[in-house]
Amino acid sequence: MRTHIFIVNDDTFPVHLKYLFAGTGASYGNKKWVDWHVGLLSDIRRVRGGDFVIFYIEGAKVTNGFYGIFKIATQCPVIFHEPFQNGFQPSLVKNKLIYRTLIEPYEVYSEGVPEWEALDKLPVYATEIQWSLIYRKLKGKRGCTPLLPWEAQRLMDMIRNKNAGNSIANSKFSGGLDWDSKKRKIITTPSRLHYSTSRNYNFNPLEAICYVQKYQKSFDSYLKHSKEFEISPQYLRRSKSYETYLQLYFTENIGINQNLNPIIGNNLVWFGNEVACGVGMQKIDILTICQSGERREYRLIELKDEPVQPEVVNQIEYYVNWASQNSGRHLDGAFDWNIQPVIVAPPHTPRNWQDVIDAFRNYNRMRISLPLLYFEFRIEWERNIIFEQVNY
Numbered sequence: 001m002r003t004h005i006f007i008v009n010d011d012t013f014p015v016h017l018k019y020l021f022a023g024t025g026a027s028y029g030n031k032k033w034v035d036w037h038v039g040l041l042s043d044i045r046r047v048r049g050g051d052f053v054i055f056y057i058e059g060a061k062v063t064n065g066f067y068g069i070f071k072i073a074t075q076c077p078v079i080f081h082e083p084f085q086n087g088f089q090p091s092l093v094k095n096k097l098i099y100r101t102l103i104e105p106y107e108v109y110s111e112g113v114p115e116w117e118a119l120d121k122l123p124v125y126a127t128e129i130q131w132s133l134i135y136r137k138l139k140g141k142r143g144c145t146p147l148l149p150w151e152a153q154r155l156m157d158m159i160r161n162k163n164a165g166n167s168i169a170n171s172k173f174s175g176g177l178d179w180d181s182k183k184r185k186i187i188t189t190p191s192r193l194h195y196s197t198s199r200n201y202n203f204n205p206l207e208a209i210c211y212v213q214k215y216q217k218s219f220d221s222y223l224k225h226s227k228e229f230e231i232s233p234q235y236l237r238r239s240k241s242y243e244t245y246l247q248l249y250f251t252e253n254i255g256i257n258q259n260l261n262p263i264i265g266n267n268l269v270w271f272g273n274e275v276a277c278g279v280g281m282q283k284i285d286i287l288t289i290c291q292s293g294e295r296r297e298y299r300l301i302e303l304k305d306e307p308v309q310p311e312v313v314n315q316i317e318y319y320v321n322w323a324s325q326n327s328g329r330h331l332d333g334a335f336d337w338n339i340q341p342v343i344v345a346p347p348h349t350p351r352n353w354q355d356v357i358d359a360f361r362n363y364n365r366m367r368i369s370l371p372l373l374y375f376e377f378r379i380e381w382e383r384n385i386i387f388e389q390v391n392y
Contacts, residue, residue: 002270003052003152005066005145009059013067014179015091017186019195020073020104022053023097024143025087037098039274041079041203042248043144044099046273048255049074053103054147054155057112065112067186069156071171073102080199089197102195105169108177110185113158146272149289150332205245205252207382212242212305243285243305246344247273249385250286250303263342263375263387265290265299277322277330284319297338298323298331304345308374310352310359316341320369327368339369344387347376357392 006022016022024040047053054068072078079101082089087096147155168188169177176192179185254264254271264271270289277284286301300319302312322328325335348356364371375387 001052001149001152002048003054003147003149003156004047004072005054005056005147007143007145008055008057009095010057010179010181012092012095012097013055013057014181016055016103017177017179018193019090020070020177020192021100021102021195022055022070022072022144023082023100025095025097025099038205038208038244038248040143041099042244042251042273044101045079045248045251046144046146046271047072047078047101049078052106052152052156054152054159056115062184064115065184066115066118066155066159067112068109068159069107070103071106073104075102075199077199077201080201081203082197086197090193090195104171105173105177106171107160107167108169108173108186109159109163109166110168110187111162112184112186113155113162118155118158146275148272148331149270204382205248206379206385208245209242209249210379210382212245213379241305243303246303246305247285250301254286254288259387262389263299263301263344263373264288265297265340267292277319277328282315282318282322295338296333297340298334299340299342301342301344304343306345307347307349308343308345308356310355312343313359313363313372316343316363316372317366317368324368336368337370340373341369342373342375344375344377347378348390360392 004022006016006024008016024044049072051072052068053070053072054066055070056064056066058064079099082098082100087098168186169175173188174192176189178187178189180187250260250264251273253260255268264286265288267290268288269291272287273285275284275287276282284300285303286299288299288301290297290299300316300323302315302319304312320327320339320341323331323334323339325331325333331339360372360374374390374392376390377385377387379385
């Protein structure tokens, strides 16, 4: 089960319901950084047709809450871009949504689950707390947040129970939906509004990575020829980092490009990016869950945009302890025999390679997970990325 939480408010939620789309975007202010925009894009590029969607209303004067259940509509492209003033269409006044996806009713209920019930009301067992949502609130806003399968199931069950199992719309529903702000309920209408604005998407993360690798400076020149980003030059952050673009490549291609299977695993059933793992705001770049028969495997994937350093094993050890049922117990059924840490980085430097090898081997001796897998990558002609497993 792949489920995504999209953040809305009292002003935008009616628009999402009437036109049946979900999105993530930018407000005007000092956050118009390139990496931030690509981070938003990485989040929403994670969705696939048929995935579940639940809306979270925040900033409400009465109460925040969770509403659903919807599905990502099968379309091409699944994700599209609304640049410049189009980001305010249709009928969005203050909240600009630059990346979007169409949705459809699946099992829509009128009443939502208040935030205090979903997050603050303590369950019998600590492992039933909605940690992904709590970490998201502690960290700050993320327009599109992945829910782990068991978290999604619990939240959906809460919504069903709140409505005594009586939905108002399903996949065969052809009418429209709207928001009753006084009663705090989703309501049906005789007909739905047609989403008629443009649906375009054209951004190549490999080209962006190559640009940074080649020039090792900000994207000023690159963006002058790009129609994907509405960012003024004074907002550009001079940076040598391209890790966000590498993450975008993964979220776009996981489950689609089979060449990634050695890294993400086979028989993929779930994946997420920027998975929060603790109140210290640490994040796993990519987390995948693979299932083969009765055996489940968790892959904790750390992406690097610089040659690997020995200290990376400290990050890996933290992630594994957070996940393992022998320690943090945050991943259901995760143990030392089915947690697979993976590191992906550009080619290593010879001067510290032996130190890296020693760090990898020392980590493996702890036997808190499967042995580390290490991959290096290179990009050819700005079109293909080649991953090679490196034995150590």
